[in-house]
Amino acid sequence: MPENRVEIKICLGSSCFSRGNRELLNVIKEYLKKNHIDDKVVFRGARCIGHCSEGPNIVMNGKLISGITASEAEEILDRELINIR
Numbered sequence: 540m541p542e543n544r545v546e547i548k549i550c551l552g553s554s555c556f557s558r559g560n561r562e563l564l565n566v567i568k569e570y571l572k573k574n575h576i577d578d579k580v581v582f583r584g585a586r587c588i589g590h591c592s593e594g595p596n597i598v599m600n601g602k603l604i605s606g607i608t609a610s611e612a613e614e615i616l617d618r619e620l621i622n623i624r
């Protein structure tokens with residue numbers, strides 16, 4: 540992966556999916572499109588990453604971010620992706 544790209548993995552395991560990643564998946568997709576950064580972010584789904592009780596989980600450049608809700612996602616993405624926006 541090129542250095543200036545960010546990787547976001549969203550856990551699509553059944554626990555995270557039912558705890559909110561079903562909505563978060565679309566929220567993140569829309570956010571990347573709206574901010575024209577979908578070419579700078581590698582966004583992919585992942586299987587269970589072993590932190591189900593803290594979910595829903597995403598991993599950004601190796602950093603686990605837990606308990607993120609669709610309503611607070613934009614603020615978190617703004618903060619985490621500030622260097623590529």
Ligand code: FES
Nearest residue numbers: 550552555587590
């Ligand atoms: S289902 Fe997401 S961490 Fe297990």
